[in-house]
Amino acid sequence: MEEAKKTPLIRLSKRDAMDPKKVWAIRIGSILVALIIGCIPILITGNNPFKAYVVIIKGSLGTSFYFKQTIKNAIPLLGCALAIAPCFKMRFWNIGGEGQITAGAIFASFFAINFASKLPHVPLLLVMCLAAAIGGAIWAAIPGFFKAKYNTNETLFTLMMNYIAIGIISWLQGGPWEGRPGTQQIPLFDKNAVLPTVFGIHIGWIIVLVLVVLMHIYMNYTKQGYEIAVIGDSYNTARYAGMNVGWVMVRTMLVSGAICGVVGFILVSGQNKTITANVANGVGFTAITVAWLGHLNAFAMIIISFILAILTVGSSYLQQVLGVPSAISEIVSGILLFCMLGCEFFINYQMTFRSKVKKEVKA
Amino acid sequence: MKKTLAIALALLMCFSLFAQGAGEATTEKKATKIGFVVIGSENDQGYTYNFMNGMNAAIDKLKADGYDVELSVKRDIGEDAGCVDANLALAAEGCEIIFNNSYGFEQYMQQAADEFPKVQFVSLTNCGSQVDGRDNTYNAFAAIYEGRYIAGVAAGMKLQQLIDEGKIKADQAVIGYVGAFSFAEVVSGMTAYYLGARSVCPSATMLVQFVGSWSDPTLEAEAAKALIDKGAVMISQHSDNTTPATTAQERGVFHTGYNNDMTGVAPKASLLSCRIDWTNYFYTFIANYINGVQNPSDYCGEMSRGEVVVTELNTAIAAPGTKEAMDKAAAAIADGSLHVFDTSKFTIKGAAPTNEAMYDSFAAVQGNATYDGYFHESSLQSAPYFVGQIDGITWLNAAF
Numbered sequence: 001m002e003e004a005k006k007t008p009l010i011r012l013s014k015r016d017a018m019d020p021k022k023v024w025a026i027r028i029g030s031i032l033v034a035l036i037i038g039c040i041p042i043l044i045t046g047n048n049p050f051k052a053y054v055v056i057i058k059g060s061l062g063t064s065f066y067f068k069q070t071i072k073n074a075i076p077l078l079g080c081a082l083a084i085a086p087c088f089k090m091r092f093w094n095i096g097g098e099g100q101i102t103a104g105a106i107f108a109s110f111f112a113i114n115f116a117s118k119l120p121h122v123p124l125l126l127v128m129c130l131a132a133a134i135g136g137a138i139w140a141a142i143p144g145f146f147k148a149k150y151n152t153n154e155t156l157f158t159l160m161m162n163y164i165a166i167g168i169i170s171w172l173q174g175g176p177w178e179g180r181p182g183t184q185q186i187p188l189f190d191k192n193a194v195l196p197t198v199f200g201i202h203i204g205w206i207i208v209l210v211l212v213v214l215m216h217i218y219m220n221y222t223k224q225g226y227e228i229a230v231i232g233d234s235y236n237t238a239r240y241a242g243m244n245v246g247w248v249m250v251r252t253m254l255v256s257g258a259i260c261g262v263v264g265f266i267l268v269s270g271q272n273k274t275i276t277a278n279v280a281n282g283v284g285f286t287a288i289t290v291a292w293l294g295h296l297n298a299f300a301m302i303i304i305s306f307i308l309a310i311l312t313v314g315s316s317y318l319q320q321v322l323g324v325p326s327a328i329s330e331i332v333s334g335i336l337l338f339c340m341l342g343c344e345f346f347i348n349y350q351m352t353f354r355s356k357v358k359k360e361v362k363a
Numbered sequence: 364m365k366k367t368l369a370i371a372l373a374l375l376m377c378f379s380l381f382a383q384g385a386g387e388a389t390t391e392k393k394a395t396k397i398g399f400v401v402i403g404s405e406n407d408q409g410y411t412y413n414f415m416n417g418m419n420a421a422i423d424k425l426k427a428d429g430y431d432v433e434l435s436v437k438r439d440i441g442e443d444a445g446c447v448d449a450n451l452a453l454a455a456e457g458c459e460i461i462f463n464n465s466y467g468f469e470q471y472m473q474q475a476a477d478e479f480p481k482v483q484f485v486s487l488t489n490c491g492s493q494v495d496g497r498d499n500t501y502n503a504f505a506a507i508y509e510g511r512y513i514a515g516v517a518a519g520m521k522l523q524q525l526i527d528e529g530k531i532k533a534d535q536a537v538i539g540y541v542g543a544f545s546f547a548e549v550v551s552g553m554t555a556y557y558l559g560a561r562s563v564c565p566s567a568t569m570l571v572q573f574v575g576s577w578s579d580p581t582l583e584a585e586a587a588k589a590l591i592d593k594g595a596v597m598i599s600q601h602s603d604n605t606t607p608a609t610t611a612q613e614r615g616v617f618h619t620g621y622n623n624d625m626t627g628v629a630p631k632a633s634l635l636s637c638r639i640d641w642t643n644y645f646y647t648f649i650a651n652y653i654n655g656v657q658n659p660s661d662y663c664g665e666m667s668r669g670e671v672v673v674t675e676l677n678t679a680i681a682a683p684g685t686k687e688a689m690d691k692a693a694a695a696i697a698d699g700s701l702h703v704f705d706t707s708k709f710t711i712k713g714a715a716p717t718n719e720a721m722y723d724s725f726a727a728v729q730g731n732a733t734y735d736g737y738f739h740e741s742s743l744q745s746a747p748y749f750v751g752q753i754d755g756i757t758w759l760n761a762a763f
Contacts, residue, residue, distance in 0.1 A: 065455040183467065188474075276441075
C-alpha cells in the first residue's frame with residue numbers, strides 16, 4: 001500500500017534508441033498536433049483555420065514572387081544557424097548571433113559607404129565580405145576569450161554584446177553616417193556595393209549553400225570538428241586527451257563570429273542595401289531554434305530554416321488577406337516550434353503511468 | 364499499430380472539420396486595389412491615426428461616388444528592408460497605387476518602384492520624386508505652415524490677454540516650443556507659429572528645445588518642463604505625443620498641439636491643434652488614376668482647400684476675439700494678401716533675410732524661393748525647406 005502511494009503518477013525514464021520510423025512518426029505527429037492547437041487562436045479571430053493555413057502556404061510558396069521572398073527570409077536564418085552550430089556542439093551557448101551579425105554589418109557598411117567609388121565592384125564586395133567576417137569574429141572572440149580565460153558566463157556575455165553592437169548603429173545613423181541631417185537614416189548604398197542576383201535573388205543564397213557544405217565537412221571530417229565534439233561530450237575527457245580547451249573555444253567562436261559577420265554582409269549588401277539598427281532583426285535568436293531543431297546537422301538546417309521562412313512570409317500574407325493580426329500568426333508559429341521541440345522529449349524519454357508500474361512490479 | 368492508426372484518423376477528422384469552404388477564397392472582382400504602408404497603426408492616436416482617418420474617409424467617399432476600390436494596409440512597418448518587402452507584397456497582390464506614410468520609407472519604396480514600374484508609389488512627406496528619375500513615384504505634403512500660423516495667432520491672442528490683464532509683463536510673453544529635430548519640417552513649422560503669435564502679440568519671444576526623437580513621451584515632457592522653468596507661459600510642439608500638453612496643464616500654462624486634438628487630455632491648457640487632412644489628396648489621386656488623368660509628381664495641400672485644418676478652438680480658455688482673429692488671418696492667407704514668411708516682418712541676425720539663410724541646402728530640390736517680398740515655402744517641392752533662424756526665436760540646443 002505504502003509502496004503504491006510513493007510511486008508518482010507518471011514516471012520518466014530515458015529511452016533506448018527508437019526505431020527511426022517511429023521517431024519520424026512522432027515528429028510529423030507533433031506538427032499535426034501543433035496545427036490543430038493553432039486552430040484555436042485563429043478561430044478566436046473568427047477565421048476558418050484551414051483557410052488560414054492554405055493562405056499561409058499560398059502566401060509563401062504560391063507564386064514565384066512569394067517563393068523568392070521566402071528564400072530571402074531563409075538565407076540569414078540558415079547562415080546564422082550554421083554559425084552557431086559548432087558553438088552549441090561544444091556546449092558553448094552563443095546567443096550573440098544578433099550582435100555578431102550587426103558587427104559584421106557595420107564593418108561591411110564602412111567600406112560600402114567610404115569606398116564605393118574608389119574600388120571596382122567585385123574587389124569591393126570581397127573587401128566588404130572579409131571586413132564583415134573580421135568584425136563578426138572580433139565580436140564573438142571577446143566573450144570566447146573571457147570564457148576560456150576567466151570562465152565567465154558566455155550566455156550573458158554574448159547577449160550583452162548584442163546591445164552594444166545595436167547601440168553603435170543607432171549612433172552611426174544619427175551621427176557620422178546620417179544622410180540628410182535630422183532624418184536618422186543612412187542612405188542606400190551605391191549600386192557598386194550591392195550583391196548581384198542569380199535567378200532573381202541576391203547571391204547570398206549561393207553563399208549560404210556553400211557554407212552548408214563547408215560546415216558539414218568542418219564538423220564531421222576535420223580534426224577541429226572532432227575536438228569540438230569531444231569538448232561538447234565531456235570537458236574533462238578533452239583535457240585528459242591533451243586538448244587546449246581554451247584555445248578551441250576561442251577558435252570556434254572566431255569561426256562562428258566570422259560566419260555571422262558574413263551573414264551581416266549579406267543582409268546589408270544583398271537584402272537591405274543599407275544598414276539600420278535592426279539589421280539582424282531577431283535572426284540571431286531564431287537561428288538558435290533552427291540549429292536545435294536541425295540537430296546541429298547542416299543539411300537538416302536547410303529544411304528547418306525554410307519551414308520557418310514559410311511561416312514568417314506566409315503569416316505576413318495572412319495578416320494582409322484575412323486581417324488576422326500578426327500577433328496571432330506569431331502565436332501559431334510559437335505553438336508549432338514548441339511542439340516540434342517538445343516532441344524530441346518524447347523521443348528521448350519514456351513515460352510510464354502508475355498502473356503500468358504496478359503491473360510490472362507484480363510480474 | 365492500431366493505436367497509431369486511430370490517432371492518425373482522429374487527426375484527419377479534426378482537419379476535415381475545417382476543410383469545407385477553403386476553396387472559395389477567390390471571387391472574381393475588378394476593384395482597383397490601393398495599398399497603404401504605415402509606420403504605426405490606427406491605435407497610435409497621433410501620426411498614423413491621422414493618416415488612416417484621411418484614407419478611410421477617402422475610400423468611403425470614392426465608394427459613395429461609384430468607384431470600385433479596395434484598401435489593403437500593412438501596419439507597423441519599420442524604416443528598413445521590411446518596408447521594401449511590404450511595398451513588394453502589396454504590388455504583388457495587385458495593388459495599383461501604394462501610399463507610404465513615413466518620410467523614412469521613401470528610399471525603400473523606390474526599390475520596390477523599380478521592380479514594379481506600372482504601379483504608382485506615393486511617398487507622403489518626402490521629396491525625392493522630382494529628382495529620382497522614376498515615372499511612377501510621387502510625393503505629397505501640405506502647407507502645414509499655414510495651419511501653424513493660425514495656431515500661432517490663437518497662442519498670441521492668449522499671450523496678449525495675459526499681458527493686458529496684468530498677469531505677465533510684456534517681456535514675459537515667452538513661448539516654449541518642443542521640437543523633434545532641427546529639421547526643415549520642424550523649423551518651418553515653428554517659425555510660422557511664432558510669426559503668427561507675434562502678429563497679434565508683438566512682444567512675444569520663443570525658446571526652442573529639441574528632443575532628438577520624433578516620438579518619446581518622456582523626453583517631450585522633460586523638454587516642456589525645462590521650457591516652463593525658463594519662463595515659458597505657452598507650450599507648443601512638433602512631436603508625436605500628448606505629454607507636452609499634460610505637462611503644460613500640470614504647470615498651469617497654456618498649449619497648442621499638433622496632429623490631433625489634445626483638448627481632451629489637457630482641457631485647461633490646450634487651446635487647439637493643427638493638422639493635415641489627407642482625405643482630399645487620397646481621393647483626388649485615386650480618382651485621377653482610375654480616370655486616366657496624370658497625377659502631379661509632387662503635390663502640396665493648402666488650407667484654403669481644407670487640406671490643412673485647425674481643430675476646434677477650446678473657447679473655455681481662449682482669449683476673447685480669438686476665433687475672429689484666426690478667421691481674419693485665414694482669409695488673408697487664402698486671398699493672397701498675407702504671406703506667412705513675409706520677409707519684411709522678420710530679420711535674421713538683425714539683417715534682412717536672404718534666400719541662402721532660409722533655404723535648406725539638404726532639400727532634394729534647390730532653387731530661389733525668395734522673391735516678391737516673401738519666402739515661397741512648399742512651392743518648389745511640397746516638403747518644407749525653410750530653415751532660417753530668425754530673430755526672436757532662441758534655440759536652446761540643436762538636434763540633427
